[in-house]
Amino acid sequence: MRPFKTLQKLYDEESQVVITEKGSPPRVLFHGENFLQEDLPVGTRVIFPRPPLAGVPNVKAAIRYAINHPEGMEPLHALLKPGMRLTCVIDDISVPLPPMVTPDVRQTILEIVLELAADSGVDDVHLIIANALHRRMTEGEMKRMVGEKIFDAYYPDRYYNHDAEDPDGMVALERTSHGEEVSVNRRVAESDLIVYVNVNFVPMNGGHKSMGTGVSNYASLRHHHNPKTIRASDSYMEPKTSALYKSNERIGRNIDKHLKVFHIETALNNRMFGGPTDFLAKKEEDYTEADRLKFQAMRFALSKVPRAAARKVLNSIPAPYDVTGVYAGATEPTHQKTLETSYKQYVVPVEGQSDIVIFPIPFISPYSVNSILNPLLVQVMGLGYFYNLNRGVPLVKKGGVLILLHPAYDEFDPEHHPSYIEFFHRLLPETRDSMKLEHKYEREFAENPSYVHLYRKGNAYHGVHPFYMWYWGENGRQHVGKVIVAGAENNHVPALMGWERTDTLTEAIEEARGFMGRSASISLLRIAPTVMVDVK
Amino acid sequence: MPSKAAFFDVDGTLVKTNVVHVYAYYAMNRGSVLGIAGRTLSTALSVPLFGVMDAVDRKTFNEFFYRYYAGLSEDRLVTIAEDMFEDVLQPALFEQTQDLIDQARRSGCKIVLVTGALDFTMRPLARHLGADDLIANKMQFVGGKATGKVIPPIIEGANKANAIRAYCTREGLSLDKCHGYSDSASDYAMLAVVGRPTAVNPDLRLRSIARAYNWPILDLK
Numbered sequence: 001m002r003p004f005k006t007l008q009k010l011y012d013e014e015s016q017v018v019i020t021e022k023g024s025p026p027r028v029l030f031h032g033e034n035f036l037q038e039d040l041p042v043g044t045r046v047i048f049p050r051p052p053l054a055g056v057p058n059v060k061a062a063i064r065y066a067i068n069h070p071e072g073m074e075p076l077h078a079l080l081k082p083g084m085r086l087t088c089v090i091d092d093i094s095v096p097l098p099p100m101v102t103p104d105v106r107q108t109i110l111e112i113v114l115e116l117a118a119d120s121g122v123d124d125v126h127l128i129i130a131n132a133l134h135r136r137m138t139e140g141e142m143k144r145m146v147g148e149k150i151f152d153a154y155y156p157d158r159y160y161n162h163d164a165e166d167p168d169g170m171v172a173l174e175r176t177s178h179g180e181e182v183s184v185n186r187r188v189a190e191s192d193l194i195v196y197v198n199v200n201f202v203p204m205n206g207g208h209k210s211m212g213t214g215v216s217n218y219a220s221l222r223h224h225h226n227p228k229t230i231r232a233s234d235s236y237m238e239p240k241t242s243a244l245y246k247s248n249e250r251i252g253r254n255i256d257k258h259l260k261v262f263h264i265e266t267a268l269n270n271r272m273f274g275g276p277t278d279f280l281a282k283k284e285e286d287y288t289e290a291d292r293l294k295f296q297a298m299r300f301a302l303s304k305v306p307r308a309a310a311r312k313v314l315n316s317i318p319a320p321y322d323v324t325g326v327y328a329g330a331t332e333p334t335h336q337k338t339l340e341t342s343y344k345q346y347v348v349p350v351e352g353q354s355d356i357v358i359f360p361i362p363f364i365s366p367y368s369v370n371s372i373l374n375p376l377l378v379q380v381m382g383l384g385y386f387y388n389l390n391r392g393v394p395l396v397k398k399g400g401v402l403i404l405l406h407p408a409y410d411e412f413d414p415e416h417h418p419s420y421i422e423f424f425h426r427l428l429p430e431t432r433d434s435m436k437l438e439h440k441y442e443r444e445f446a447e448n449p450s451y452v453h454l455y456r457k458g459n460a461y462h463g464v465h466p467f468y469m470w471y472w473g474e475n476g477r478q479h480v481g482k483v484i485v486a487g488a489e490n491n492h493v494p495a496l497m498g499w500e501r502t503d504t505l506t507e508a509i510e511e512a513r514g515f516m517g518r519s520a521s522i523s524l525l526r527i528a529p530t531v532m533v534d535v536k
Numbered sequence: 537m538p539s540k541a542a543f544f545d546v547d548g549t550l551v552k553t554n555v556v557h558v559y560a561y562y563a564m565n566r567g568s569v570l571g572i573a574g575r576t577l578s579t580a581l582s583v584p585l586f587g588v589m590d591a592v593d594r595k596t597f598n599e600f601f602y603r604y605y606a607g608l609s610e611d612r613l614v615t616i617a618e619d620m621f622e623d624v625l626q627p628a629l630f631e632q633t634q635d636l637i638d639q640a641r642r643s644g645c646k647i648v649l650v651t652g653a654l655d656f657t658m659r660p661l662a663r664h665l666g667a668d669d670l671i672a673n674k675m676q677f678v679g680g681k682a683t684g685k686v687i688p689p690i691i692e693g694a695n696k697a698n699a700i701r702a703y704c705t706r707e708g709l710s711l712d713k714c715h716g717y718s719d720s721a722s723d724y725a726m727l728a729v730v731g732r733p734t735a736v737n738p739d740l741r742l743r744s745i746a747r748a749y750n751w752p753i754l755d756l757k
Binding site: 165425444447449452454456 | 542632635636638639640642643644645713715717732734747750752753754755757
């Protein structure tokens with residue numbers, strides 16, 4: 001351990017960008033279910049998340065204020081009429097990550113909305129989870145999300161997962177001007193009022209995507225969840241530069257034309273770690289002796305238990321997120337407000353792109369809550385989400401090198417990701433070309449009766465979902481010159497992905513420098529918590 | 537015109553019953569009242585033997601049991617089959633069976649039941665589920681009476697795979713695109729011959745095979 005004084009280098013405490021110096025402390029980096037502690041080359045730019053914004057002092061008051069002073073719509077109480085059919089559509093378990101401490105903000109919103117509905121004589125109320133083609137949430141997860149009282153009152157008849165494959169459960173609305181099919185859940189389509197309960201974890205969530213994707217089906221989603229649309233999206237996190245969002249916008253506007261949707265959006269800060277793990281959100285320069293001891297103890301413990309147990313432990317630590325804003329009303333003006341708050345939390349301005357960018361990959365993703373971060377999900381985290389955590393200009397230069405830190409183990413969860421297994425083992429050895437995969441295999445997987453059954457009756461992601469994961473990484477794949485996975489425990493997973501592997505980060509940086517030149521610039525996105533870059 | 541089919545084993549895959557139940561039903565419903573009593577007693581005594589034989593070798597079990605049908609008229613067997621469907625098979629259908637079959641049809645598959653049971657016992661079920669075809673064993677009849685012998689080849693084990701392959705050739709289907717569903721490792725050949733095998737409520741051996749080959753596993757309820 002270095003002496004404490006040498007670790008306390010002078011640096012701009014306000015800045016989230018730290019340039020590595022000779023005496024800089026080693027960085028604590030996620031590496032799947034454990035951590036690496038690595039020294040980085042002098043000159044490496046380390047981009048840290050912003051400190052958590054202060055939460056609203058009274059969440060319930062903020063929700064009440066938002067629904068009484070909505071954007072572009074009448075207050076919620078004025079929209080509620082006795083005898084009407086009301087459906088609350090709720091974001092699923094994919095946000096936030098990790099799941100937040102209870103009460104989840106969705107529970108708080110629902111408690112207020114349902115009480116108001118009851119006072120207004122609205123009895124026909126359903127709660128539908130907007131899981132789109134994600135897996136159905138389990139009973140326990142559903143209970144945790146809305147609290148025992150609501151769960152007991154509504155589950156299972158009036159609180160359930162959306163089923164995009166129910167032959168009688170979907171309604172087709174008119175197509176968009178671009179010919180995109182618009183399908184929504186039948187109960188939603190036949191409701192007099194829809195209240196969408198959103199948790200805006202990253203700027204990609206919310207807005208028209210909520211309804212346009214959340215309660216839709218494969219027939220509609222395939223119009224934007226495809227390689228062509230992804231390639232035309234500079235960043236998923238910036239609606240202005242995202243063809244994906246624009247397609248959702250066209251679909252969402254169609255929905256708004258036919259249905260009355262009252263959105264309640266919430267922005268969270270990035271207080272992802274609390275209690276014993278709060279040091280993970282700090283710059284290493286700010287670590288105390290206690291933090292360093294806690295880290296070493298945690299790292300040691302995680303290295304001594306089987307990976308499944310480490311995963312279980314990490315998944316069981318909820319995040320103490322604070323609500324930083326609640327906005328309500330019509331889709332677009334509401335979402336605009338949410339985005340502003342979201343950017344305020346996440347965006348760190350940086351000067352210029354880098355030749356080499358390092359992404360530590362943590363144990364969790366939106367699609368692996370209480371499950372395994374399989375190789376396709378590692379791919380989507382690196383080349384999909386982290387690569388897109390920008391406002392239109394990626395952190396890595398065109399033709400540059402991405403270094404992912406993850407063991408890249410060949411593990412899949414057959415209960416949650418059955419079609420991923422076939423995709424990985426049968427399709428990827430044949431081709432990694434998204435266009436070819438889409439053309440040749442997408443429909444087959446989407447319609448495979450076994451996968452449809454597992455989606456509808458089990459807790460599996462839809463058969464087509466691994467394709468979406470692959471498409472999600474399309475921009476990153478097209479942009480970078482090389483991907484190296486550092487600390488990969490095998491050869492075949494990186495090989496199937498088209499990546500290279502090294503044992504250590506140091507070797508990966510050496511290899512990347514060999515590819516980009518000795519003077520290559522290096523950036524580390526020190527994630528998690530969440531951070532987005534605005535590259536100038 | 538479908539270019540693929542979904543082949544479903546029946547016992548344990550679509551219905552909770554085992555073939556032993558079907559045979560027992562037949563055994564107890566033939567002939568006179570006294571005959572019924574006698575046969576019920578002998579069947580009851582034989583059931584443990586049936587169970588053991590079935591567990592060890594389905595082919596031997598089938599051949600052994602088919603002898604019980606000798607002398608029964610075809611009309612009688614068909615009539616009993618309808619009752620047996622109502623009394624035994626229909627109540628034993630998994631709740632999600634119809635959903636799975638409907639989904640297979642929506643995805644463009646012909647629906648084919650493949651079973652080691654006798655065809656007349658399975659026809660009411662095939663009709664009920666809306667199956668397009670039935671691949672099953674056929675009893676030999678002479679002068680309208682069952683001989684107790686089955687027309688070879690007996691549909692079980694590897695022969696199920698042969699029958700499926702022959703069916704696909706005959707119907708112009710792509711075996712590679714076809715789906716297969718079974719609960720038992722004894723149907724490994726049937727599952728291995730199609731391009732899209734799925735284990736349904738699998739026994740331990742099939743579960744481990746399915747895990748090894750990355751076949752989807754359904755827990756039909």
